[in-house]
Amino acid sequence: MAIPYIVRRKADVSSGERKELWYAVGKKLQKKGGKTERDVAHQVAQRTGFHRGVVEAVLTATGEIIEEALSDGHSVTLRGIGSFQTAVTSKGFEHPEDVLPHSVNLSRVYFKADRMLTLAVKRAGCHRIPFKYYFPKELLTKKMEQADKEAEKEENGFNE
Numbered sequence: 001m002a003i004p005y006i007v008r009r010k011a012d013v014s015s016g017e018r019k020e021l022w023y024a025v026g027k028k029l030q031k032k033g034g035k036t037e038r039d040v041a042h043q044v045a046q047r048t049g050f051h052r053g054v055v056e057a058v059l060t061a062t063g064e065i066i067e068e069a070l071s072d073g074h075s076v077t078l079r080g081i082g083s084f085q086t087a088v089t090s091k092g093f094e095h096p097e098d099v100l101p102h103s104v105n106l107s108r109v110y111f112k113a114d115r116m117l118t119l120a121v122k123r124a125g126c127h128r129i130p131f132k133y134y135f136p137k138e139l140l141t142k143k144m145e146q147a148d149k150e151a152e153k154e155e156n157g158f159n160e
Helices: 037-048 052-071 115-123 142-155
Strands: 003-012 019-026 076-078 082-090 104-113 126-128
Touching: 037 052, 052 076, 052 082, 104 115, 126 142
Parallel strands: 003 126
Antiparallel strands: 003 019, 076 082, 082 104
């Protein structure tokens, strides 16, 4: 498996002047939502032999337990998945005693993927979704069409 991407033009102003360059942009395989706990539960059930409903209940309970732990100020680490933690913020005060609970807000819930998970996903590599699927036909150049054909040959195992 490989991570799909598309190519988009973006403005680069890092050098002080505006340049339009082409960049790889991650492309999700669906419009919205991704895999749900039901999908994950189904796959876990197939691999482990546990009933899908049981796995789904465990996943749901895990989410609730993570929420409770974070709400109590704990971080949560799940081996093979990653770590969850919170960050809080407030406006600045001149005296420490003025920093009261009503002036403190959760700024973010952070997730840091497990190192081995990150390495495994990196090893999956990337592949470009053919230009013909997201560029209008009138914007396809001969080089883009050729790149699509070469990528298709490579994907099918025909290295000429």
